[in-house]
Amino acid sequence: MSERKQIMTADEIRRALVRIAHEIDERNGGLNDVVLVGIRRRGAPLAERIAAAIADFEGVRVPVGQLDITLYRDDLMLRGPAPLVRKTDIQTDITGKVVVLVDDVLYTGRTVRAALDALTDLGRPGRIQLAVLVDRGHRELPIRADYVGKNVPTARAERVEVHLREAGDAEDEVVIVRPSADG
Amino acid sequence: MPTSSTERSRRRHVIDLDDFSATEIEEILTTTESMKEVLSREIKQVPALRGRTIVNMFYEDSTRTRISFELAARALSANIVNFSARGSSVEKGESLVDTVRTLQALGADVVVIRHSQSGAPYLVAQHFRGSVINAGDGRHAHPTQALLDLYTMRERLGQIRGVHVLILGDVVHSRVARSNLWGLTRMGARVTLCGPATLLGPPAYWTATWPEVTISYQLDEVLSSADVVMVLRLQKERQQAGLLPSLREYTRLYGLTPERLARLGERVLIMHPGPMNEGVEISPEAATAPNAVIEEQVTNGVAVRMALLYRLAG
Numbered sequence: 001m002s003e004r005k006q007i008m009t010a011d012e013i014r015r016a017l018v019r020i021a022h023e024i025d026e027r028n029g030g031l032n033d034v035v036l037v038g039i040r041r042r043g044a045p046l047a048e049r050i051a052a053a054i055a056d057f058e059g060v061r062v063p064v065g066q067l068d069i070t071l072y073r074d075d076l077m078l079r080g081p082a083p084l085v086r087k088t089d090i091q092t093d094i095t096g097k098v099v100v101l102v103d104d105v106l107y108t109g110r111t112v113r114a115a116l117d118a119l120t121d122l123g124r125p126g127r128i129q130l131a132v133l134v135d136r137g138h139r140e141l142p143i144r145a146d147y148v149g150k151n152v153p154t155a156r157a158e159r160v161e162v163h164l165r166e167a168g169d170a171e172d173e174v175v176i177v178r179p180s181a182d183g
Numbered sequence: 184m185p186t187s188s189t190e191r192s193r194r195r196h197v198i199d200l201d202d203f204s205a206t207e208i209e210e211i212l213t214t215t216e217s218m219k220e221v222l223s224r225e226i227k228q229v230p231a232l233r234g235r236t237i238v239n240m241f242y243e244d245s246t247r248t249r250i251s252f253e254l255a256a257r258a259l260s261a262n263i264v265n266f267s268a269r270g271s272s273v274e275k276g277e278s279l280v281d282t283v284r285t286l287q288a289l290g291a292d293v294v295v296i297r298h299s300q301s302g303a304p305y306l307v308a309q310h311f312r313g314s315v316i317n318a319g320d321g322r323h324a325h326p327t328q329a330l331l332d333l334y335t336m337r338e339r340l341g342q343i344r345g346v347h348v349l350i351l352g353d354v355v356h357s358r359v360a361r362s363n364l365w366g367l368t369r370m371g372a373r374v375t376l377c378g379p380a381t382l383l384g385p386p387a388y389w390t391a392t393w394p395e396v397t398i399s400y401q402l403d404e405v406l407s408s409a410d411v412v413m414v415l416r417l418q419k420e421r422q423q424a425g426l427l428p429s430l431r432e433y434t435r436l437y438g439l440t441p442e443r444l445a446r447l448g449e450r451v452l453i454m455h456p457g458p459m460n461e462g463v464e465i466s467p468e469a470a471t472a473p474n475a476v477i478e479e480q481v482t483n484g485v486a487v488r489m490a491l492l493y494r495l496a497g
Binding site for chain 2: 068071072073076081082084086087088089117118121122
């Protein structure tokens with residue numbers, strides 16, 4: 001058996017995303033050049049939610065895209081079967097824009113590294129920023145987030161799960177799963 | 184959550200589609216779509232297979248398949264080396280197995296092989312520690328062609344299940360037809376084989392392996408119910424071998440002529456694996472008709488091969 005602890009409720013997720021939406025607006029002095037790009041899979045619905053929050057208080061619809069980073073991973077050879085590749089879908093030209101990458105959990109930083117490579121193959125953004133719902137520490141690369149929903153100290157053995165309704169989960173929440181000694 | 188990829192096992196070789204499940208084919212077609220997106224970018228290259236070495240071993244002439252594999256490997260940042268039997272140690276009498284052992288010693292991760300002998304890729308797979316992809320062997324199989332055909336059908340028609348595919352022409356000599364039979368039947372398509380008896384053989388030969396397949400010797404009886412007409416290349420040597428009275432008669436009875444084209448619905452796909460003998464098995468009008476997807480097949484071939492290389496070596 002493993003132990004499971006809720007660290008964010010649906011309401012806390014909602015408030016964190018609204019706050020991030022405001023911070024993106026403030027930090028960039030407006031939203032004119034902002035493009036939100038969610039890293040698949042769970043960054044994609046989060047990017048949509050931030051865009052919806054922005055539309056609520058600013059009345060503007062910022063462009064949203066989805067980025068699949070599978071083909072840019074640095075651990076392909078270390079894993080078992082090759083992970084399924086999903087489609088990258090960014091309709092806006094990102095050159096010169098402020099691209100805000102959105103992901104659910106920031107951990108080692110390797111996903112973000114791959115995302116930076118993938119983005120620069122698609123264009124040359126003026127600036128790239130990073131928004132994450134949860135920063136759980138344990139970075140292996142010099143990467144930090146510009147917008148963080150919640151900082152959560154974790155042990156490496158623990159797993160942080162972000163559940164989102166758009167991803168087929170029963171409810172919105174963030175949980176920490178701690179494997180017990182007997183696995 | 185069942186999203187973990189560790190539940191799937193890693194495929195090592197692609198020899199034919201007979202050992203592919205519908206689920207695996209579906210996954211490959213989905214990956215192909217993602218690869219097409221990569222090929223639509225300004226920078227048509229991703230680093231997924233950086234540092235991997237792929238060898239194209241072509242013992243038989245080929246333009247589109249060889250170049251297609253080469254482009255696919257490069258788009259995934261792999262190293263690709265082209266080997267052709269001419270000018271190699273094969274001319275000094277080196278056997279296929281020795282050649283493969285040499286390539287292995289040189290560090291090849293994937294061997295792509297085209298050979299006139301059915302079974303050559305299977306033999307290579309038994310002596311090679313990496314992965315083998317069959318790029319066409321004798322009359323046996325051409326799995327990457329069948330996958331790109333499946334992808335093209337799904338992209339154009341939305342689905343494969345229930346679609347009626349007419350495979351027309353020199354079926355008995357065709358590795359394209361055999362691999363398509365595996366793929367199409369597994370994906371739930373309805374298949375009719377049509378051609379002259381000398382190029383089709385007895386129905387029992389086909390139904391022993393694919394019981395659900397329909398056989399016809401009369402093109403005009405089956406043409407109207409097809410959703411896809413897959414025209415096969417007629418090798419002109421077949422006439423010299425006495426299998427055909429004349430090419431003109433073949434065209435009259437089994438060619439996709441302008442008259443037959445006019446009877447096809449506008450939504451019926453016309454496919455051909457190439458190279459075409461225009462004016463024999465297919466008329467120029469049919470080959471360039473709005474519903475002909477022959478060039479799309481070639482384009483999709485690169486993305487399908489990327490999906491396979493990634494699946495084997497990623």
